[in-house]
Amino acid sequence: MTDAIDADLAGRQIRVGLDVGGTKIDAVAVSRSGEILARLRRPTGWGEDAVIVSILDTVDALSDEGGFDRSDIESVGVGIPGLVDAESGRVLHAVNLGVESLDLAGLVGGRLGTPVRVENDVKAAALGAAVLRGIVGSMAYLNLGTGVAAGIVVDGTIWRGSRGTAGEVGHLSVDPNGRLCGCGQRGCIETFCGGGALARAWGRPGALPVRDILDAADAGDERAGELRTDLFHGAAAAVRALVLSADVERVIIGGGLTSLGDRLIVGVRSALAAEAAASPFMRSLHLDDRIELLPAGSPAAAFGAAIVGATTPSKEIVSHG
Numbered sequence: 660m661t662d663a664i665d666a667d668l669a670g671r672q673i674r675v676g677l678d679v680g681g682t683k684i685d686a687v688a689v690s691r692s693g694e695i696l697a698r699l700r701r702p703t704g705w706g707e708d709a710v711i712v713s714i715l716d717t718v719d720a721l722s723d724e725g726g727f728d729r730s731d732i733e734s735v736g737v738g739i740p741g742l743v744d745a746e747s748g749r750v751l752h753a754v755n756l757g758v759e760s761l762d763l764a765g766l767v768g769g770r771l772g773t774p775v776r777v778e779n780d781v782k783a784a785a786l787g788a789a790v791l792r793g794i795v796g797s798m799a800y801l802n803l804g805t806g807v808a809a810g811i812v813v814d815g816t817i818w819r820g821s822r823g824t825a826g827e828v829g830h831l832s833v834d835p836n837g838r839l840c841g842c843g844q845r846g847c848i849e850t851f852c853g854g855g856a857l858a859r860a861w862g863r864p865g866a867l868p869v870r871d872i873l874d875a876a877d878a879g880d881e882r883a884g885e886l887r888t889d890l891f892h893g894a895a896a897a898v899r900a901l902v903l904s905a906d907v908e909r910v911i912i913g914g915g916l917t918s919l920g921d922r923l924i925v926g927v928r929s930a931l932a933a934e935a936a937a938s939p940f941m942r943s944l945h946l947d948d949r950i951e952l953l954p955a956g957s958p959a960a961a962f963g964a965a966i967v968g969a970t971t972p973s974k975e976i977v978s979h980g
Contacts, residue, residue, distance in 0.1 A: 673731045675718060676787075676965025678780060679703060679710065679739040681755035684717045687961040688725045688732075693790070697725030698958060706757040711766050718771060735775045736968025737763060738783030738960050748777040778967040780960060782817050785810030785826075787963025788911045788953055796908050799826055799901040800959075803894060803923075804914035807849040811905055818905070828900045829853070833893075848900070851893025854916055857886055873922055887926070894923075895930035898946055913953035913960075924952045 673696070678685040680703060688697040699721055704713040714737065722729060741753030748764020768775035778786075785800035789812040792798075797813045807829035811818040818825050829849040830842045837846025838856065850856045858868035861883070865871040869890065875883035898910050916923055928947040935941035953959060 672733045673725075673727055674965040674969050675721060675732050675735045676783075676961040676963065676968060677714060677717060677735070677737050678783070678960035678964055679714065679737060679756070680780070681740070684713060685958065685961045686717045686721045687958050687965055688721055688727065689962065689965040695958060695962065696727075697721055698961070699724050703756065707759070707761045710756055710758060710761065711763075711770075714763075714767055715770055729771060729773070732771070732773050734965075734968035735767065735771060735773050736783070736964035736966065737767070737775065737777045738780040738964040738967070739763065739777060740780050743777055743779045745776070745778055748775060750777060774968070776968050776970065778817075778964065779810075781808040782810040782819075783963035783967050784913060784960035785812050785911075785963065786817055786966055787959035787961070788812075788913060788957070789815065790966065791957070791959055791962060792911065792951075792953075794909055794911075797905070798909040798911060799905065799907045800953075801828075801894070801897055801901065801910055801912050802914040803852060803854070803912060803916040805853060805855040807853045807893075807897060809897065809901060811901070811907060813907075826901060826905065828897045831896075831900055833896050848893050848897050851889045852891075852897065852916075853893075857890060860886055860889075867918075869916060870919060873919065890923075891926040891930040892934075894927045895934060895946075898927070898931060898950055899934075899941075902944060902946060902949065908949065910950045911953050912950060913957065917952055917955045917957075920952070920955065924950070 674689045676687050682703055683700050684703050685700050687695050690696050701717045704710055739750055742751040750758055750761045750763050763777050764775040781802045788800050789798050799809055799811050801809045809826040809828050811826040830847045832844045832846045833848055834846030838850040839845055840847040840850045854869050861868050861872055872883045872886045876887040901907055901910055931947040
């Protein structure tokens with residue numbers, strides 16, 4: 660392991676954590692003991708200036724919600740997509756936010772008068788999930804949303820690997836003849852189980868395309884059935900890759916697709932069991948028993964950002980596939 664981030668849950672009066680997404684910010688205020696004192700969600704602005712204003716407004720709204728002042732905030736942590744230099748707090752290429760290059764820690768910290776630290780959103784969520792679920796030892800957090808990404812936590816620290824990409828299984832190609840991925844490869848795991856890729860393959864309008872796919876598959880639609888198989892196959896491939904490469908004890912599945920609930924976890928478990936049927940070695944790993952679903956609406960990402968805010972920043976640049 661290199662340049663791990665150690666979680667420090669003690670010695671802070673109030674720690675604020677913000678999970679900044681493409682449409683909303685999920686924010687929590689956390690006490691010294693790790694208790695969530697307040698939580699709220701607000702819309703995210705588009706563009707670098709608007710992102711800064713959205714974060715500042717959210718911190719003020721959270722203070723009002725929790726009944727504390729800015730002066731009570733000892734640290735602020737921000738989880739955000741894109742390339743994150745955790746040492747400097749700069750964010751690069753957060754395309755879903757209209758951000759090309761932004762000194763997020765410097766600009767927000769200067770306005771708040773509070774230390775601000777920044778982390779990739781998925782890795783912050785991995786750390787938050789490990790703490791909230793009370794996991795000791797090793798775990799991977801598999802984020803199934805518009806895209807697919809993962810983070811690994813070992814003994815309470817984020818495992819980055821030599822260049823910060825440990826656990827990034829979304830762009831692992833499992834079918835060189837498969838669908839074209841946005842990264843330029845074919846058949847990446849993300850093309851099978853990423854919500855965006857599935858929606859494009861489905862090609863029909865709808866507010867929740869992946870849910871529509873499952874509903875249509877249940878009703879006998881052949882194309883929907885194929886895409887449902889892709890979803891479960893891709894997620895199972897991601898679980899296998901995480902366990903076989905890092906030998907994590909647990910894989911926690913989070914992200915927007917957790918709203919599918921039991922339909923998702925049962926399907927992934929079934930795919931893992933079916934695909935291991937011919938391999939005594941794979942059966943011995945009991946992968947279907949090593950996965951669990953993070954409850955929909957979990958504050959893991961924001962909570963993890965709050966932990967990051969109270970830590971010493973890493974020197975690695977963290978990518979989000």
